Amino acid sequence: MRGVDYYELLGVGRNASPAEIKTAYRSLAKVMHPDAGGSSLTFRMLQEAYDTLRDPARRRDYDRGPTFTRPGTRPAGTRPPRTGRVGRLRNFGEDPDFVPPTPAVDLGGIAWWHLVDTTQRVRYAPVAGPGHAPALAALCGWFFLLVPVFALDFSPLTLALWLVVVAAAAVAAFRLVKRYVAAVRADRAFAASVDTDVVHGTTDDRPCERITADLLSRYLTRLPGARIFHGLAWPDSVFADVDHAVLCGRRLVLIESKAWLPGHYTAADDGTLWRNGHPFRGGGTRLPRSLALYRKLLPWLDIRTVLLVYPSRAGEVTADDVDVPVPPMTPAQFVEEIGDWLAEEPATVDREAYRLLLSRVVPIVR
Secondary structure (H helix, E strand, O other), rough: OOOOOOOHHHOEEOOOOOHHHHHHHHHHHHHHHHHHHHOHHHHHHHHHHHHHHHHHHHHHHHHHHHHHOOOOOOOOOOOOOOOOOEEEOOOOOOOOOOOOOOOOOOOOHHHHHHHHOOOOOOOOOOOOOOOHHHHHHHHHHHHHHHHHHHHHHOOHHHHHHHHHHHHHHHHHHHHHHHHHHHHHHHHHHHHHHHOOOOOOOOOOOHHHHHHHHHHHHHHHOOOOOOOOEEEOOOOOOOOEEEEEEEEEEEEEEEEEEEEEEEEEEEEEEOOOOOEEEEEEEEEOOHHHHHHHHHHHHHHOOOOEEEEEEEEOOOOOEOOOOOOOOOOOOOOOHHHHHHHHHHHOOOOOEEEEHHHHHHHEEOOOOO
């Protein structure tokens, strides 16, 4: 049938196995059969798509696509083609040569973007010692206790008692300042030896991977405490099982980049993906397993997952803003929602989580 992509009609990828094609057909036949309220024409289209793709020879012919001969070369007695164009019919499935455009995010209505102080100093958690404010307050308090010794006329006994108080305050202030100096040195040592860069790891050659890497670097690095990782392995794995991750404060988001057919995507609580109101079988995700493993590895963090979906051919991708474990999102939705979520602690870096994530970055093999 002209203008109908059989793979898209069944909701499967072009590399789908015969078993996947059969499962997709059976699922759709239940809702598209005329007895179930579907139209006879649509059901015939579904049957033709299934009969074509389940037969290896017919599937090969379909994947090649019908070609037209040049004028003057068709056999005698045959009818001319219905179009004057030379070449193949348009492929309505995925376009292997298509590169998704760089997403443009309208920052005007994104509140966190304008509220974040980009000059704020990075803090490391857990805090190794008191901040500069308590240390300064201790020194000032000791100084004000010392002033009356010179400004007032104490009796010998009162002076002795007051000096004891001043000495005790001096000891407490000295210890507090010492802890503060040690904490500052520890933070500087951590920054020099561990926190040496904002982005760690590398992406593969898929265009959607590179676009996501650029998206994270362009927008989420506005948060002073955001640390970006590309290619994270699961525990006991040596492969890049997680495409991207962003750590900020005590929050972590795990991300997969997908190039799927244009359409409207949503997800259910059980992890089922839907496209244009039908179950989506054109791709899967490992994020549910990644979420379970990283929650076990980093139990003190608040962890979320996101599927970033880009079009695999000309067209638009949209997604519902729903609260599910693995939501599909567009780049604009991701920047607005996940950026706001991470901005809860915009300038904090969790030391132990940072170390563990760095140890899971898959090294570059050249």
